[in-house]
Amino acid sequence: MNLKKKHYILAINPGSTSTKFAVYENERCVLNKTLRHSVEELSVYADIIEQFGYRKGMIIDALVEAGIEIDRIRHIIGRGGLTYPLESGVYQVDQQMLEHARQGIYGKHASNLGPIIADYIASQIPGARAYIADPVVTDELDPLARITGHPKFEKRSIFHALNQKATARLHARKTGTHYEDLRLIVVHLGGGISVGAHLNGRVVDVNNALDGDGPFSPERSGGLPVGQLIDLCFSGRYSKDEIYRMVVGEGGYVAYLGTNNALDVRKRADDGDRQAQFIEEALTYQVAKCIGEMAAVLSGQVDAILLTGGMAYSDLLVGKIKQRVAFIAPIFVYPGEDELEALAMNALMVARGELACRKYNPRM
DSSP, X not given: OOTTSOOEEEEEEEOSSEEEEEEEETTEEEEEEEEEOOHHHHTTSSSSGGGHHHHHHHHHHHHHHTTOOGGGOOEEEEEOOSSSOBOSSEEEOOHHHHHHHHHTTTOOOGGGXXXXXXXXXXXXXXXXXXXXXXXXXXXXXXXXXXBOXXXXXXXXXXXXXXXXXXXXXXXXXXXXXXXXXXXXXXXXXXXXXXXXEEETTEEEEEOOTTTTOSSOOSSBOOSOOHHHHHHHHTSSSSOHHHHHHHHBTSSHHHHHHSOOOHHHHHHHHHTTOHHHHHHHHHHHHHHHHHHHHHHHHTTTOOSEEEEEEGGGGOHHHHHHHHHHHTTTSOEEEEEBOOHHHXXXXXXXXXXXXXXXXXXXXXXX
């Protein structure tokens, strides 16, 4: 392995109202950009997939404007979307993956554009390859974790796999251990919230952070009372799309407080808004409960609890969670999420031959 050889990597992370991308020369980031998309700009597109041309064009224009020699890039890695379930790892983009991303097999989400944009840019550069890594449908669940209570329903693994895995590996490096030897609970605190039980390098249980499981978040409802939800569905007052938006996009803080901005909620709480204080407290309460559930999954043998994501910057929120779960295991805080770096480092390991690139062979 030649560590001195220069590998140029483009990492792409499409979000609901932004497209983040970065260019790396080995471990060194040479460009990091966030392209913002207003509601008005996106409203002209019927669905997320139709935004492909608009978003990939903005990325290419920004690369040219920054003076990046695009032809030197050989590895383009996108955030993996809602395709069929996969084990964690790096996957080369192929036609089947692209078709499943376009179809939105498990749902419509901006991350579905990750492999599509990566593949297009790679196709314009001789010798370049396109990948995804640790997609949101990463599925390593224990068979017991799949049982829901009725055979017509199976638990789906949809969570912040990229950031959870990257945080767990970062913690292992910082503590001189190996991720594959640890028993961890990793909590991603962002627009969605996921709490995963990591056992020897595999996420054996985790809440579905997208559409109706675990704690509520700034814009998702989390688990809801099933009987009441059934009544609402058949009340004739709401369409299927309206009810789904109650669960994804218009749940959590949005439903209770009219905003998905956790900083705004924190400011309102500081200013004496008692409803903001109460709902914020309820969020930390539900997160702590889910951590307790995952501690039971690991039979109480937990090496550490890791808190990450944008809301982990809030000392107050972190403090409230710590008060309830500190008895379980030591707590470490790794605020924020650098998913672009995580993507780039996965691509670099493939480029150096340290990690094998896997073939998309979904479990349907």
